[in-house]
Amino acid sequence: MLTGCKELLTLRGPAPRRGRALAEPGIVRDAAVLVRNGVIAAVGRRRDVARLAEARRARKLDLGGRVVLPGFIDSHTHLIFPASRADEYEKRIAGATYEEIARRGGGILSTVRKLRSASTAALKQRALESLRQMAAHGTTTVEAKSGYGLDLASELKTLVLLRELRRGQPLEIVSTFLGAHVVPREYRRLPDAYVELLVQRMIPRVAAEGLAEYCDVYCDRGAFTVEQARMILTAGRVCGLEPRIHAEQIARTGAMQLAVELNAASADHLEKINARDIRALAGSNVVATLLPGCCFHLGLKEYPPARKLIEAGAIVALATDYNPGTSPTLNMQMILSLACTQMRMTPAEAIAAATINAAYSLGRHTRIGSVEVDKDADLAVFDVADYREIPYYFGVNHCWMTIKRGSVVYGAGPKS
Ligand code: NIG
Ligand code: FE
Numbered sequence: 001m002l003t004g005c006k007e008l009l010t011l012r013g014p015a016p017r018r019g020r021a022l023a024e025p026g027i028v029r030d031a032a033v034l035v036r037n038g039v040i041a042a043v044g045r046r047r048d049v050a051r052l053a054e055a056r057r058a059r060k061l062d063l064g065g066r067v068v069l070p071g072f073i074d075s076h077t078h079l080i081f082p083a084s085r086a087d088e089y090e091k092r093i094a095g096a097t098y099e100e101i102a103r104r105g106g107g108i109l110s111t112v113r114k115l116r117s118a119s120t121a122a123l124k125q126r127a128l129e130s131l132r133q134m135a136a137h138g139t140t141t142v143e144a145k146s147g148y149g150l151d152l153a154s155e156l157k158t159l160v161l162l163r164e165l166r167r168g169q170p171l172e173i174v175s176t177f178l179g180a181h182v183v184p185r186e187y188r189r190l191p192d193a194y195v196e197l198l199v200q201r202m203i204p205r206v207a208a209e210g211l212a213e214y215c216d217v218y219c220d221r222g223a224f225t226v227e228q229a230r231m232i233l234t235a236g237r238v239c240g241l242e243p244r245i246h247a248e249q250i251a252r253t254g255a256m257q258l259a260v261e262l263n264a265a266s267a268d269h270l271e272k273i274n275a276r277d278i279r280a281l282a283g284s285n286v287v288a289t290l291l292p293g294c295c296f297h298l299g300l301k302e303y304p305p306a307r308k309l310i311e312a313g314a315i316v317a318l319a320t321d322y323n324p325g326t327s328p329t330l331n332m333q334m335i336l337s338l339a340c341t342q343m344r345m346t347p348a349e350a351i352a353a354a355t356i357n358a359a360y361s362l363g364r365h366t367r368i369g370s371v372e373v374d375k376d377a378d379l380a381v382f383d384v385a386d387y388r389e390i391p392y393y394f395g396v397n398h399c400w401m402t403i404k405r406g407s408v409v410y411g412a413g414p415k416s
Contacts, residue, residue, distance in 0.1 A: 001055050002379070002403075003046055004063040005031040009387055010043065011070055011352055011370035016287070016315040016360040022349045025387070026370075031068070034058060035377040038405035043371055061408075066400055067387050069351060070370050071140025071378035072332040073358035076244075076268050076289050078178075078323035079144035080127055080158045082114040085324045089297075098298055098326065099222055099250060108148070108182045111324055115148040120161055127161065130322070130330055131171050135410040137331045138380030138399040141359070141368055142171055143319070145216055147178030151186075152202055155179050159211035170409040174362050176214040176244060177206045180232045182223050195228045199235040207239035213363075214265060215241035219255035226254045233262055242363075248272040249294070260284045266317070266361040270304045271295065278305065282312035287361035289317045290353070292338035293327035306343035316345075317361050318353040337394035347388040377406040 008031035013024070032049035034042035042049050049055050088101050088110075101107050115123070134142060144162050149155040155177070162175045179202045180195075187194035206212050215236025219229035223246075233243040242265050247255035249269035259267035260280045267281065268289040281288050290304045309316050318335050321327040329335070332354055339350040359369025368376050381401040382390055390398050401411030 001049065001058040002033040002035070002061050002063055002068070004065050005033070005068040006065040006385070007387055008033070008043070008068045008371060009070070009351060010372065011356045012372045015356045015365040015369065017352050017357055018313045018315055019310060022310055022316065022352045022357075023346055025348045025351060033068075033371060033377065033379070035406040038377055038407070040371060040373055040375050040377050043373060063381050063401070067382045067384050067390070068371070069138070069380050069382065069387070070355040070368070071380045071402060071404065072138050072354050073141045073362065073369055074134065074139050074319050074322070074330070074332055075143045075266070075317055075358040075361045076291060076319035076321050077142055077144050077330070078147060078321070079130060079142060080115075080123055080146065080161060081111055081148055081324050082118040082123060082126070083111070083324065084328065085110065088325070092298070102222055105185075107325055109185060111148045112150050112184060115158070116151070116154045120157060123158075123161055124164070127165055128169060131165065131169050134330050135171055135402050135404070136399060137333060137397055138382070138402055139330070139332055140171060140378040140380065140402060140404045141174065141362070141364070143174040143176060143362055145176040145178040146212075147181035147216070150179065150181065150184035152205065155202060155206070156211070159206060163211060170404045170407065172368075172404070174214070175212045176216045177203065177212040177236070177241060178216040178218070179203070180217040180224050180229070182218060191228070195224070195231060198232050203232070203235050203239055203241065207236075207241055212241055214244050216244040216246065218246040219258065220246060220249055220253060221251040226258050229255060229258055230262070233258075233264070237262070244268065248277070256281065259286045265363065268319070268321075269294065271300070271302060273305065278308050278312045278314065281309065281314040285315065287315045287317050287357060289319055289358075289361060290339070290343065291319055291321035291327060292342055293320050293329050293335055295342070296338050297327050297329070303342045306339065306345050310345070310349065315357055315360065316353050317357040318350060319358065331397070333390055333398060334394065336391040340391045341394075347391050350391060351387065377403060379403040381411065
């Protein structure tokens with residue numbers, strides 16, 4: 001039994017959250033959570049939970065008057081990559097744009113070159129360190145995309161590694177096949193032949209081996225067209241991989257409308273959407289996954305129109321987009337700060353977007369994303385006096401303990 005929760009944000013109630021419901025965190029003060037076999041058996045005010053016979057017998061863990069949230073669900077990451085691109089960061093600071101660097105063979109393709117020659121052991125070591133840090137920042141579930149292999153062997157290498165990581169460490173990993181990240185160099189003059197390879201060979205193989213749940217396409221200027229994306233995502237769905245889309249990040253191409261047409265699980269980025277796009281999203285079940293870490297890291301002034309999306313009634317989620325090119329952060333607390341300060345989401349809205357709505361985008365909202373009876377005991381404990389201080393005191397880690405399915409996976413160090 002967890003006691004000493006000064007403030008527990010349960011995020012209880014219907015999911016997903018739209019409009020005003022996004023701002024209702026379901027706070028319980030002086031709360032307790034009773035956990036049985038990794039699942040929440042009771043939750044509520046401490047004196048009510050403490051009266052249960054099972055609570056009297058339970059081992060107690062006192063959280064010392066801290067703030068408790070459902071563990072963060074980071075629903076968009078490129079977890080497996082071989083090295084940073086700090087050199088490009090410096091070039092961008094000097095004035096080069098992300099697209100210019102990509103056109104010169106840098107960008108995603110430079111990471112592809114390195115991943116193809118990297119050993120699984122080296123990739124695994126980096127990924128384990130990233131996952132350890134994610135846990136240390138309050139994340140309990142991570143979506144992870146392939147997409148730096150772009151040939152069958154290297155994509156399989158990435159996805160098999162993700163499967164191994166699922167067993168070898170405590171965080172939950174949801175795999176997405178992003179073979180359609182960009183057209184690899186060897187197909188530069190034959191992009192449609194690469195699409196055919198994806199559709200005919202790579203997607204069926206990934207699905208047959210059970211290596212991914214989702215199929216994603218980077219549908220944008222410099223990557224894949226809407227027509228190509230439709231073919232790839234349709235082929236994925238035929239094989240049982242549900243669609244997600246990188247949409248309208250650099251240019252407005254119609255990718256988001258494709259997401260609605262296909263009833264994709266999620267349309268991500270959305271920096272360049274217009275009023276019609278917002279209406280279409282609001283009338284759909286496609287989650288608008290916003291990635292403000294990209295705008296921050298690329299030094300852009302225009303963030304996605306979060307307020308308009310929320311007010312129109314779209315399902316808004318937040319994620320890091322952890323990757324070496326556009327968003328090298330795995331810290332969801334920083335994403336909350338950016339969402340609040342740059343996109344004018346309230347702290348309560350940002351937290352709902354980073355937990356229950358993110359769970360919905362991964363098809364897991366009945367099991368994770370809120371603190372309710374019969375859900376997994378996935379919790380993040382923060383050393384603040386008020387949940388709003390998590391984004392407010394930005395740029396430091398407030399996470400004091402992280403619990404995944406009832407087990408402490410971070411924290412309880414000397415300072416407790
Ligand atoms: O989500 N823009 C496409 N994909 C990633 C960036 C990947 C990279 O630059 O390595 C994104 O922003
Ligand atoms: Fe991405």
